[in-house]
Amino acid sequence: MELSKVSKLNGIFLGVGALGLLISACYMFGLLGEQRQKEFAYSWLFAFFFFFTITNGGLFWTMLQHISNSGWSVAVRRFFENLAGNIRVMAVFALPLIFFSPFKNALWEWIVAHQDAAAAAGGDTLKGLEEASHTNHHLHILVAKFGYLNIPFWTLRAVLYFVFLGGMATLLRRWSIKQDGDGDFKHSFRARAFCAFPLLFYALAVTFSAVDWVMSMDYTWFSTMWGVYIFAGGAWSSMALSIIALSYVRSHGYLKKIVSMEHYHLMGKLLFAFTVFWAYIAFSQFFLIWYANITEETRFFILRNTNNWWYLSNILVWGHFVLTFVLLLSAGRKKKPDSIVWVCAWVLIMHFADIYWLIIPERAPSLSHGTVLWYDGAWWGDLAAFLGIGGIVGWAYLRRLATASLYPCRDPRLLESVKAVN
Amino acid sequence: MAQTATVSTPSTPRILEREPLVLNNRNYGWITNRICGIVENRQPALWWWLFVPSVCLTVIMASCFAYLISTGVGVWGQKQPVAWAWDITNFVFWIGIGHAGTLISAILFLTRQKWRTAVNRASEAMTLFAVMCAGLFPAFHVGRVWMVWFLAPVPNANAIWQNFKSPLLWDVFAVSTYFTVSVLFWFLGLVPDLATLRDRCKPGIRKMLYGFFALGWRGGNRQWNHYEMAYLLLAALSTPLVLSVHSVVSFDFATSIVPGWHTTIFPPYFVAGAIFGGFAMVLTLMIPVRKIYGLEDLITSKHIDNMAKIILLTGTIVGYAYCMELFMAYYSGNPYEGQAFLLRCLYSPSSWNYYAMFFCNVIAPQVFWSKWCRKNLGAVMVVCMFVNAGMWYERYVIIVTTLERHFQPGSWRTFQPTWVDITTFVGTFGFFLMNFLLFIRFLPVIAIAEVKGVLPESDPHFDSHAERGPHEIALEEAKSGSPVAA
Numbered sequence: 001m002e003l004s005k006v007s008k009l010n011g012i013f014l015g016v017g018a019l020g021l022l023i024s025a026c027y028m029f030g031l032l033g034e035q036r037q038k039e040f041a042y043s044w045l046f047a048f049f050f051f052f053t054i055t056n057g058g059l060f061w062t063m064l065q066h067i068s069n070s071g072w073s074v075a076v077r078r079f080f081e082n083l084a085g086n087i088r089v090m091a092v093f094a095l096p097l098i099f100f101s102p103f104k105n106a107l108w109e110w111i112v113a114h115q116d117a118a119a120a121a122g123g124d125t126l127k128g129l130e131e132a133s134h135t136n137h138h139l140h141i142l143v144a145k146f147g148y149l150n151i152p153f154w155t156l157r158a159v160l161y162f163v164f165l166g167g168m169a170t171l172l173r174r175w176s177i178k179q180d181g182d183g184d185f186k187h188s189f190r191a192r193a194f195c196a197f198p199l200l201f202y203a204l205a206v207t208f209s210a211v212d213w214v215m216s217m218d219y220t221w222f223s224t225m226w227g228v229y230i231f232a233g234g235a236w237s238s239m240a241l242s243i244i245a246l247s248y249v250r251s252h253g254y255l256k257k258i259v260s261m262e263h264y265h266l267m268g269k270l271l272f273a274f275t276v277f278w279a280y281i282a283f284s285q286f287f288l289i290w291y292a293n294i295t296e297e298t299r300f301f302i303l304r305n306t307n308n309w310w311y312l313s314n315i316l317v318w319g320h321f322v323l324t325f326v327l328l329l330s331a332g333r334k335k336k337p338d339s340i341v342w343v344c345a346w347v348l349i350m351h352f353a354d355i356y357w358l359i360i361p362e363r364a365p366s367l368s369h370g371t372v373l374w375y376d377g378a379w380w381g382d383l384a385a386f387l388g389i390g391g392i393v394g395w396a397y398l399r400r401l402a403t404a405s406l407y408p409c410r411d412p413r414l415l416e417s418v419k420a421v422n
Numbered sequence: 423m424a425q426t427a428t429v430s431t432p433s434t435p436r437i438l439e440r441e442p443l444v445l446n447n448r449n450y451g452w453i454t455n456r457i458c459g460i461v462e463n464r465q466p467a468l469w470w471w472l473f474v475p476s477v478c479l480t481v482i483m484a485s486c487f488a489y490l491i492s493t494g495v496g497v498w499g500q501k502q503p504v505a506w507a508w509d510i511t512n513f514v515f516w517i518g519i520g521h522a523g524t525l526i527s528a529i530l531f532l533t534r535q536k537w538r539t540a541v542n543r544a545s546e547a548m549t550l551f552a553v554m555c556a557g558l559f560p561a562f563h564v565g566r567v568w569m570v571w572f573l574a575p576v577p578n579a580n581a582i583w584q585n586f587k588s589p590l591l592w593d594v595f596a597v598s599t600y601f602t603v604s605v606l607f608w609f610l611g612l613v614p615d616l617a618t619l620r621d622r623c624k625p626g627i628r629k630m631l632y633g634f635f636a637l638g639w640r641g642g643n644r645q646w647n648h649y650e651m652a653y654l655l656l657a658a659l660s661t662p663l664v665l666s667v668h669s670v671v672s673f674d675f676a677t678s679i680v681p682g683w684h685t686t687i688f689p690p691y692f693v694a695g696a697i698f699g700g701f702a703m704v705l706t707l708m709i710p711v712r713k714i715y716g717l718e719d720l721i722t723s724k725h726i727d728n729m730a731k732i733i734l735l736t737g738t739i740v741g742y743a744y745c746m747e748l749f750m751a752y753y754s755g756n757p758y759e760g761q762a763f764l765l766r767c768l769y770s771p772s773s774w775n776y777y778a779m780f781f782c783n784v785i786a787p788q789v790f791w792s793k794w795c796r797k798n799l800g801a802v803m804v805v806c807m808f809v810n811a812g813m814w815y816e817r818y819v820i821i822v823t824t825l826e827r828h829f830q831p832g833s834w835r836t837f838q839p840t841w842v843d844i845t846t847f848v849g850t851f852g853f854f855l856m857n858f859l860l861f862i863r864f865l866p867v868i869a870i871a872e873v874k875g876v877l878p879e880s881d882p883h884f885d886s887h888a889e890r891g892p893h894e895i896a897l898e899e900a901k902s903g904s905p906v907a908a
Contacts, residue, residue, distance in 0.1 A: 140755070222754040224750045284690070285686045288685075413437070413438060416437065
């Protein structure tokens, strides 16, 4: 693809991204006040995590296509490979979360508790926590989970996630592009073999990154379903984004003879499957916690069912699942690029709502120590962070699309894909 | 003989051939004769060697239930606090086995996995028999089995209200819906094949019965059109059932507040485990069947390879769930949860069950990383046996070892099964096998019409000149009397 053909959109992405990052920098370095800086930490985590889950979803689909020796998907695989390639950009955006103290302290109460304990006990965090837990009984939990939840290990894990995810994405894309040149089958075999066992590590990376960054915002809460929930939303929205990207590229005259309505139908069906899968996972998680009604678990949902958050919870039920389900039932709608892209746009909006619902309700109660549910005006920061990260990620994605063939042109399964009928 | 690979020339793009789903270029006639032959010919001696003991075991099972009814549920080993024991373990075990059928027939159909055609009929049949075995246990656990219809929300003499808040009642609905839809799906798929059997029969009672159940099938265009539509709709309807049944079964435990039972990952974890156990049972049955009845060209090593990979995948998902449970027991910092798992894994006298479970379900399937193991039937059978046992252990670990160490240490008790527990359970294997053998005896074990549909010549664009097999070449040579180029 020629970059010049998409330069207008790419320019918009870069412009919006740069402006967003500029405003974000004002928030981040406290130019708008310390309170706004703390609030903005949540905005940044929200925007980061939104794009991080979608990027991970791209890697998942790439790996799945290799491991299942899939034929139909070869024509569209490059879109997922390029999406996964964004993981390196996401690593840069993760830096403030992992290393910038004001952000860390605002987002994760346990980090503050650990720092206070270390200061009180002359550097021995565990000893400090044990002593402090005599007066503050909540800290017993932090003592119990100290082996996992401690700052050095937490930082190390973050590095490992990006090394693994980024390494996988880079290697798979590199081999795929190499095959464009030499047409050697070995790249396909190598990718298939290479995806098998690391899929397990992928599952662990997605799970524990979600535990480390989102679940541990409330260090008392836990749910074994968490990793599956985050994975389901990421895979779902990355499929939607790829359909949109595919349609955009086709509207510029590319891939017209390679990608047919059958591919749209197949991708639409996977989108539909994950609509149901997400709902199944989300419902199971909610339902089991609601039914058992144990104090240490219910807080998560009680907070998100209080005041205005209740409306957002309902939007997820009716928008994330019911409406998308109904829209995607029709085979005709899935086959028509003009109609499916609107459904996909809706999917991305709902993923936005989902990640917002996961992260932002923690902001006011956490920063105000439980006295406030909502900070007026903090959403400006959410918007700035979203546009900043989103603009740059979109810009990088379009540039990456232009650096290699839009489809694996010498993949041994390409003919099978072009002729795919379902 | 395998198909010859496409010759690569500079002008044609290089492609990777898919392995054929039917080997040795078998044609329509061969497939019909081979599968119908199983029903039409005398059964091998081995069939009787298996059938007679399985009938005996079924009789023993029935006797055990009769003994239970006449004496009371106390003949089973459960006493407080272990009020659920082998009965519910066996129920969940058999229900889990019943999952592969719908997965293969519905989900693999919707995802256009053509290899399913060789195994879907037998696994659907297996599903029905497994669900029948499963249903026996809660029905008899009720005590007065003749009152089990009180579970249905219909007017009754005692004006009993069903407890809709209880997951046990949801189980009744989930399992009965699953069974009904599975029967319909299985029967619908059988219709064209029943007509084939009907047409091959001599006039008599068999022809009449096959004809009755074939519902007047003539194989006309309109009939096929309606059939395909009905099959697709039933596949779409049964797909949610694959998820719902075992999710509801998991709710029996996860909705409680018992540490070790109440955990949010239970629904998908149970579903993955059910598919895992179901596929192991499909392989356990189909590997001997293909050998005994000479079906190697239809159920090829590629089919076994695919199923072994699914076992590896689902086994690893189950392993993920085990590890996530352990991690959250630690991470939650909840002392009850932590203790429940310490007891389950370390301190309880029943903790060896946990390791048996972990080994059978997570470690043993890892040998399937090796292609040699997936292609070696002996190795596949051994792993499947481990999985069959492991899935029973899993349910035993979840149900019994948790209840043995309940909240009050004063009431802790280690469960001991009675001879009735053991013989009833062993008896259900006889019941299961008896039904399966009868199925082989009277119905086509492989979906004839569907397997024909995946042959290359069934493709409307199939070019018989371009893709001739040795069979066709030999025919042409015989006609022309001179060698023909392939």
